[in-house]
Amino acid sequence: MLSKDFTQSVFILIISTIVVASFSILVLIVPNLVRTDEIIATSLAKPLTPLELAGRDVYISEGCHVCHTQMVRGIEPEVKRNGRANKEGDDIYEFPNLWGSKRTGPDLTNIGRKYSEQWQRIHLMNPRKVVPTSIMPAYPWLFTQVLSGDDIESKMRVLRKLGVPYTENEIDKARLQVKGVTKGEALIQYLQSLGNDTASDQEH
Amino acid sequence: MSSGMDKYDIKVVKYFIIAAVAWSIAGMLIGVMLAAQLYWPVLNFDSEYIQFGRLRPLHTSGVIFGFVVNMLMGTSLYIVQRTGQTRLFNKSLSWMVFWGWQLVLLLALITLPLGYTSTKEYAELEWPIDLLIGLVWVLYAILFFGTIAKRKVHHIFVSNWFYGAFIIVVTLIFVINNLAMPVSLTKSYSVFSGAQDAIVQWWWGHNAVGFLLTAGVIGMNYYFIPKVSERPIYSYRLSVIHFWGLVGFYTWAGTHHLVYSSVPVWVQNIGIVMSLILWLPSWAGAFNSAMTLLQNKEKLKTDYIMLFFMSAILYYCLATLEGPLLAIRWFNMIAHNTEWIIGHVHSAALGWVGMSAIAMFYYFIPRLWGKEQLWSNKLIKLHFWLAHIGIALYAIALWVAGIGEGYMWLAQQENGSLVYSFVEAMDFKAPWLFVRFFGGACFVFGLLIMVFNLYKTVSMNSSVSKEGSADA
Structure with missing residues (x-):
């Protein structure tokens, strides 16, 4: 027994x-x-630019994923509200995934196609200026802290090892694109990129 | 049992239990703060260090790794000695595990508010801390299993199977989920991306619940519930079924967090089916523990430690029924990403883990310090009702908020257009988030009363003889 x-x-x-x-x-x-190649074959995803990548790391560091999802489920009202539903190949460059588990604020999968940069700026400085009952924290320091860009090249090299097709030329130019930009502006560039790579795929 | 505590290594157990109590207060106070921030956003104080996005991982890490792991390490190292009638395998190893783990927690306390995070839920700590966790965990495994190996009795007691599974499975899932490529000391990227990463992440996320918050606490209760009831475990056979049922099915259930997502449908369906199956061993185990308590009905009527354990089991039944329910597509469609999930987690975390821990603290701490009677029975009664009111308010508030917002997000007019804006759903739930804050605060207030009562108990002029203390 x-x-x-x-x-x-x-x-x-x-x-x-x-x-x-x-x-x-x-x-x-x-x-x-072991299905990586199969998933990549179906993908429309484009690698983030160095500035967008820096913005994504601001997103991660501030914990935006704690309250915002990046996963539109394939359910009709959800697509109506948040845009095109995610497909498996969409997130091949998402190291790690930022799908989240809680929608305290709205889903951000396709947010790049919704607001202007100016709206994002005002909203990040004080969300209640544009959404009176918002419970989101204000992030004023993002617009005073400046990125050095010192680590962007090593970040891109690591991501290239993991499978993001950055070229040597892109990596060489990366630091100058990031250096001196505020965290807030980098974050806005990242947010504005969300949903653009899949914009051509509008079956819904 | 007239053998004294001096036959065993007790000091390190005391340290772990004190750390567990301290982290339970700290972790849950942060939770109350978060709940308040969701109602009064001004409480984020425009501070990058304590804004919600950075504070929330500190709450979950503090509660899971501070409170629960300290508690499980402490109780397991006690129980493995008592049930094997032997000392710890190596005393200095036990202190390395204790201080190593406190160092992990200190680093978490520093790095999470600074924004160093992997983003992975319940595994946010960056890679150098992960390596330290791995090292301490291996030492803990050697200490625990080494002590089982040198036991002086033939049989390995039930509790130790569950603690063993907790140690082993957490090792497996922790290592795989945290595989990352470092950029610098404070930054790394997961080696998995997108849908693949999500599968690995939820395989970890759900098993952290399954083996840390469930198997580990079950192990603890299989020792303390018979002790408090002064009766043997109701059914040995059921505890075997309970054990293999959990180990066999739990690791499959994690993908129910990904229902309707972009991972393959068969992966989602395995998660759903296995979650439904899990309901059976869960209730079999709950029945076993409840019957153990019910065998001493007289004591159950008046003893609040017994009543705390009984309440914990009832909340375990609720959570293990609600869990499979939420995995079903129908319910998942409404509940996913809503407050309902937070409510579900907390009826388990406060009801099951919290009440089990409270019962264990009230029983174990006085005995560890050589006392038999609590300083105040009135205060434990007050705590019992505060805890119950707190959890009930918490759960009800988030049922209403979660089901309400889930419905509002999905509601469509006849022509297909959406009925409610996102902001309307937020405004609807706002008052319920206040009720949740109040419920959570009640629960933590109860804990503070417990700490006061136990402090008084331990520092009381001892009227209890040393022989009495041996019966822990």
Whole structure:
């Protein structure tokens, strides 16, 4: 009897737990991790520019993903509200995914096609200026803190190793594009890019 | 059992339990602060360090890794000694685990408000801290399993299976989910992207719940519930079913977080089906623990520690029914991304984990410090009702807010256009977010009363003999 063994030997307890818990890795995780090429083949995604990438890291650092999703589910009213539904290939350059798990604020998958840069600026400085009952924090410091651009090249090199097709030329020019720009402006560039790469795919 | 505590290594257990109490207060106070920010956004104070986006990971990390892991490490290192009738495998190793883990928490406390984050939910810490966590975790595994190996009794007690599974599965999922390529000391990118990353992330996210907040706490309760009830575990066979049911099915359920997303449909469906199956072993285990308590009905009527454990089991039943329900497409369509999910997590985290922990603290802390009686029975009664009112308000408020906003997001006119704007849904739920804040505050206020009561208990002039203390 199995129950006799794992209750008597610490070795069997460890091994049997690992084996039973690992089935899900083999069936659920591994088959999805080896499909990378297949997913890329269907993708419309374009790599972010250096400034947009810097903005994305501001998004990450401030924890925007804590309250905003970037995953439009394929449900009619949701598409009506948030734009085109995500497809599997959309996020191949999203290291890591920023789908989020909570919509305290609206979904941002396609936000780049909705507002002007000026609106984003006012909203980030004080959300209640444009949405009176908004509960979003204000982010005034984003417009006083300036990016040095010192780490952008190493970021792009790491991403290239992971599969984002940045060219050597793009990487060489990156620092000058980022240097001196405020965090807020970089973030706005990132936000304005969201949803543009898939804009041609308007089946809904 | 007249054998004294001096037969075992107790000091490190005390340290872990004190750390757990401290982090439970800190982590939940931050939670109350977050709840307040969602009602009064001015409480973000235009500060980059305490604005919601940075504070929220500190709340979850503080509660999960500060409160719960300290508690599970402390109780497991106690239980593995008592049930094996042996000392710890290595005393200095136990102190390395303790201080190593506190260092992890200190680093979390510093780096998360500074904005160093991997974004991965419940795994936000950057790679150098992840390496430290890995190291401490391996030492903890060696200490725990090493102590089982040198036990002086033939049988490995039920609690230790669950603690063992907690240690093993958290290792597996933690390592895979946190695979990242460093850019600098404070920045890295996950090696997985997009849909693939999401599958790995939720495989971790849900199993952190399954093995840390569920299996680990079950292990703890399989020791303390029989102790408090003064009765043996109701059914040994059910505890075996409970164990293999959880280990076998839990690791599959994570993709129910990705229903209707862009991951393949079969991956979503496995998550849904396995979540439904999980309902069975969960309730089998709950039945087992409830029956253990019910075997001593007389004590259950008057003893608030028993009642706390009973409440924890009832909340476990609620959460393990609600979980599979939320995995079903129908419910998921409405509930996904809404406050309902936050409510669900908290009826489990406050109701199941919180009440189990509270019961354990009230039973274990006096005995660890050689006391048998609590300083005040009135205060534990007050705490019991504050905790219940707090969770009930919390859960009800977020049911209303979550189902309400979920419905409003999806509602369409006959011609297909949307009925409500996003802002209308936000305005609808605002008062309910206040109720949630109030409920959470009640719960934390109860915890503060507990700390006061236990402090008085421990510092009371001892009228209890040393022999009495041995019966923990």
